[in-house]
Amino acid sequence: MVAPTTDETATLLRAVPVFSGLTEADLARVAEVAVPRYFEAGAVVFREGDDSDTCYIVRTGLARAIREHSDGRSITLSNFVPGELFGELAMFDNERRSATVDMLENTEVVAILGGDMRRLMGEHPEIAVKLISALAKRLRATNERLARQSFQTVQSRVAAVLGQLVLAARADGAGEGDVMITSTQADLAQLAGSSRESASRFLAVLERAGIITQGRGRLTVHDAHALERYVY
Amino acid sequence: MVAPTTDETATLLRAVPVFSGLTEADLARVAEVAVPRYFEAGAVVFREGDDSDTCYIVRTGLARAIREHSDGRSITLSNFVPGELFGELAMFDNERRSATVDMLENTEVVAILGGDMRRLMGEHPEIAVKLISALAKRLRATNERLARQSFQTVQSRVAAVLGQLVLAARADGAGEGDVMITSTQADLAQLAGSSRESASRFLAVLERAGIITQGRGRLTVHDAHALERYVY
């Protein structure tokens, strides 16, 4: 891994929806205030309750936002793949960090200070509009999640999570056939808001039904369509 | 109830955070595209899955966003009091309505068409910034809610809901002493994501502890601080 040049950063930024409306020159200006940073797998970017307002864009790797409970349990709020932005909430409402973000893989990001971002938004209203779209999408997803957590059983939630992961993998270039997902059972359980054991039991059911094959730290979905039968 | 004049509408809009940065003249222009509408208690403004993109501002009364499950259960995502904006998500991501909004009381709103709102945002970037703040706040609240739904017991969630309602009432002018909340047990249960019966049982505990007094369709909180002891 090598620190990117400003040019490389600009190229990355072009792929980020929030900045997609900018001209080359404007993009270059954004790149100037964007600081490349690197985190090892497992590293914590910020913690719930911290008082910072930097936002981050994933370059490579995988980041994750979690909420932890005092008894040690935790749930995953969302994962962030390359091109996605996180940590922007604290920039607009002056509150502390509402979640902890850590890295699931070795991850390169670029960081943009809150002040810089706010200035950019003032100069380029189209950034604000894009940001609204991004927030609207997140809010929808979270409402969806909340409804699931309230109405559906663990089985159904695990199946739904698998379905989402398949969609994400497909959007990311995976083909129509089998889709490999690199998550442990514990990761899946956290996404589904359940315990590792419960998830494990249901995954065994799916495996016996021939819908998935499990491996250590990974899992292959053979029949994504069949998953829907378990979502109700 | 009388249809408001454009002038009255402008006065209302001034109190809405999203429009608070505008000049009198700009506010008047917004008021021109804002259509006053009236809904009876129980009326539905739009339903999950609808394909509309109008947004609404509450003038008087109380609106509520809910998600319904096929088996008849439902949860309340949020309530909207006078001055608050709802229905704006569909304006930015071209998706269908993600929730149903109905009226808990006879409610007056002003409606702004999606196209008008987008145009206004283009002309007045400060609206976009305010909107981002509003969305950020909602997203935070929803994440909070999701964490509660995952980690906490019904007791704890009901207590938390009561706490929130007390805060809202205080912010709305209620004094330091007893706070009256006009919700049925069923309403509270929905906010807490639980069944009416479970909520009822725990409210009885709170009543025996002297922390609240219940009445039909209303409830008085005597000791808001004591509620915290039940949130863990």
Added chain:
DNA sequence: AACAAGCAGTGATGATCGTCACACTTGAGG
């Protein structure tokens, strides 16, 4: 090769909570 650490499978158990059922109360409308 031995070992530790992380991941996965699974039984037993008990707590929580939704559901059903029904009685009781209250208040608004005819």
Added chain:
DNA sequence: CCTCAAGTGTGACGATCATCACTGCTTGTT
């Protein structure tokens, strides 16, 4: 004033799930 719908209180029951407590299986490290 009577009715009826809406709101509330409570018991019984069962399903779901988290938790605990293991065992066994990989993988990579010393």
